[in-house]
Each structure stands twice: as C-alpha cells, then as structure tokens.
Amino acid sequence: MATELHGQIGPVEKETPAEIPADGPADGPADAPAGPDAPAAVRVHGLTRTFDGRAVIDRLELTVRPGEFVALLGHSGCGKSTLLRILAGLDREIEGEVLVPRTKAVAFQSPRLMPWKRVWRNVLLGLPGRPGRAVAERALAEVGLGHRSTAWPKTLSGGEAQRASLARALVREPDLLLLDEPFGALDALTRIKAQQLVAELWQRRGCAVLLVTHDVEEALLLADRVLVMDHGVIAYEREIGLDRPRDISDPRFAELRAELLDRLGVVAPTAAPTAAPTTATAASPAASPRKAA
Amino acid sequence: MSPVLEPVVPLSARRRTVPRWLRRTTGPLVLLIAWQVCSATGVLSPDTLASPGTIARTASDLIGDGTLPHAMLVSVQRVLVGLLIGAVAGVSLALVSGLSRLGEDLVDATVQMLRTIPWVGMIPLFIIWLGIGEAPKIALISLGVTFHLYLNVYAGIRGVDAQLIEAGTSLGLGRWGLIRHVVLPGALPGAMTGLRYSLATAWLALVFGETINADDGIGFLLNRAREFFQTDVIVVCLIVYAALGLLADFIVRTLERLLLQWRPSFTGK
C-alpha cells in the first residue's frame, strides 16, 4: 500500500531527488510530523504561495499517510483551494517542497465535465493508452451512473454530474484523490448520498484522500484526521477515532463537532432541549443544521 | 358560504381558430394579389415592375433555356471558392492569435486595424490589382469571410472556460490535448456564428462583385436586364439571390444541429 512519491512540484530550478521510494530510505524533510522515513502520500515542507505579495500559504507543513482520509477545514478564502491546486500540480508558482504521488486526481466543486463530450468520453479523457469504453462503463457503474454513460453532461442533474466527475477521477486509479468541496453545490439529500458514496469508494480503493470542505459534520463523517487551516498554515489537527460507519447522534461526535467549531471561531449552538441539533437521529443526518458557509 | 366554482377550460376545448401558418401566409398573399391587380389594371407599368405572372413566366423561360441554372452555377462557384479561401485564412489567423500570445501580438492588432476598412471600398483596388476576371470577385468574398470568421473564432477560443482548461490539465492533457479536446470544441459555437455571418457577407460580396463587371453569373443577368429595362428578369435574379441565401442558412443550421447537439439551449429537433 506504500505510495510512490513522485515529482517535486515547483521551484523548478531546485535540484532535489525527483522520486522517493516511500518504503526505502528517503531524505524527506526532517521535521515532517510523521517522520522522514514513514511512507507518505503527500509530503509538504515549508510551502509558501503569495498572491501580489500576500502570503496566502505561509511555510505550511503537511503529511498525509497512504490510504488516509484527511479533511481540510477553514474559513472561506483561507487558502484551501490554493493548497489543493498546488497538490494537484495546477499551480506551480510556489516556494518550498511538495511531494505528491504520480497518479493523482481532482474533483472540483463544479463537475467541470466537457459539455461537448458524452459522459463516458469525459471519463476517459486524458487517460494514457487508448482505454476502451468498457473501462469508462465500469467506473460509471461504480458510482451508480451506468445508465447515463451516453448522456450529454448538460443533461445531467447536479448530483449525477458530480458523480460523473468522481468516476472520471477514480478511473485514473489515483494514489491521491483531491476533492475541493465536491458536495458544496448539492442539495442536502443528494449530498448525504454523495458522501456515503465517497466513503464507500475510498474504503474499496484505499487511496489517500484530501477533502477540502467548510462543513464540519461532513469532515467528521468521513475523515481519519481533520485539519484546520488558518493564516496560511495548518493551525490545528485532530485524529478522529470514531468507529465507522459514523453515527451523528454519538455524543463523542457532538463533542468533536463543538471542538472543531470552536477552533473555527464559530460559537457552537448550545444544546437547547427543544432544538438540540445533535439529537437528530442518525437516520436523518440532514435534519441537523449545518454550519453557515 | 362556499365560493362559486367555475370550470378551468382545457386549451383544446377552445374554439378552433385559423391555423397559424395560414394566418402567417395571408399577409404576403394579399400583397401578391394586390401587386397582380395593380399590374393588370395598368396602375403599375411593366417598366417600373413586372407583374407576378410575367415574373413566373420569365423564370420558367430562363430555367428552361438553361440561362438561369448556368448563371447560378457560376455564382455559387464564386461563393464557394471565396468562402473556402476566406475560411482557411480566417480560421488559421484566429488559431494563430487565439492559441499563442506571440501570435496574438502579431496578428490580432493587424487584423483589427484592417477590419476598420470597409471591404466594399476595396473594390477599385482589387480591380487595379487583379483585373476584371474572377479574381477580384473571389477576393472580395474571401475578404469579407475572413474577417467574420477571424473575429468569431478568435473570440470563441479566448472565451473557453478557464475552469475547463484547468480540469483538462488535471486530467493529464498536454498542450495539444487541451487544444483538441477543450479549446477547439469550446470555440465551435463561436465558429458557427462566424460561419453564419460570413455566409451572409459572402452573398453580399457576390452581389457587389458581380454588379461591377461580370460576363457571367447572376450579376451578369442582372446587369444586362437593367440595360434593357427587363424588370421581370431583375426580380427573378433577386429571388434567386434570396433563395440561395436561404439555402446557405439551412446548411449552416444543419451543420449546427450535427456539431452542437451537446448544447442544452439547442432545440432544433
């Protein structure tokens, strides 16, 4: 399950080993939290990204273990998407060291399907070799979209389009899956289904996932570890030891939720007996109010 | 006290009205009849405008003796050649300036400057440069087509959603992959708009080009008819121009239906 780290992104002029065998001796950053020799799916050291002289990401450190599901929380505009784009290799005007797997895939907040390609062709777009349609059909079936493979993207519903985008990411069999608020634009019911789907796919595939979200409950439902980003760094992190599948009515869930909301500077709603959000049953997690975006 | 109820009458139960197509054809038909009546009563002299009946007869004569089909063939050929040259030039220039910064700096400013010259005004120069054969007519058509296609294809390329380009990059597409799978298909709606405009321009250029000097084609028929005050032939020629324009529009629509079926706004089924 070790992930082969590949391709140092960014400062192109810097000469460092481009590939680090994850299970062999690697000269990674000495102060990485997981230790330099531990296998990693992402290793970021001293990452800085400035826009017009303003450091949106400021000497950030981050390590993600292979197969780990990490959720990244933070206020709007704190640089979550910027970090994700850097990890995806889409933004390379950076300083510092970034090591990511060779195979990685991204799903954005909007599905970003090419409207002029039928769904199955979208899924195969950019894949090396000339994979047959069956490959796309299999990936689409996995996200429950087998019956829509010949549809035009613009005829899909929001949830369907987002699932197609997920299939397109998964068909690349990534070692690292980057998700940028993929459920943000979905209605509450569709979002719950999509979250369950991502949890299932992750457990089946075993890839590392970095999920950017502003939804504390979503983070707690899905992640092994929750990070809070603030002032350009990972300001806080928390291992989530809850058993899966997670129960939103678990008192420990409520505790963690309050703690994270506190970290985000949001006053957690006090549990009034009439409208206690955390007393919602697990069967209807949508009934609990979400943090205002 | 309960309210008074009244039925909601289904649309289909409404009283039959005259079908829409019939209403829409009434206006032109009335005009045509009025025209025929004016001609028959002598209010409209044949030297001003021939009667619809005469025009129909003239048209069938011109078709019968092969004059009109031949003239149409010549004119359509001019348009097609001009269109082809203009399309190649316009699309190539748009690709060069749309796909590279260097190309943009070199090409766009130049084309934008030349575009301000009214292309009809180029006719005297074309005659001096190219004589009075086929060349100046085709050059005029090509010029009009080039500008229209250039502007629309260039705008189409530059208007492609940056988010889709980023998505393409994240999927591992290289520069050519991006151009082929993202940029060019994204620019296609713009290109089709450009094609539609440039066809209209091409017909206009044809009319201008052919009325200046022509020994063949519809414009030639038109000019000769003017010399002999044959208003019937003139009207037949105008109708032919209009019909060919309609045909061109139909072809573009068909092309759009085939190429742009992914667009949700498309309802041309």
Ligand SMILES: Nc1ncnc2c1ncn2[C@@H]1O[C@H](COP(=O)(O)OP(=O)(O)O)[C@@H](O)[C@H]1O
């Ligand atoms: N291309 C850009 N140019 C200038 N500023 C940018 C650019 N992209 C992002 N930013 C700024 O960086 C900050 C972080 O943005 P982003 O990463 O999108 O935040 P979020 O955490 O909401 O995803 C914001 O203040 C945004 O204005």
Ligand SMILES: [Mg+2]
């Ligand atoms: Mg964002």
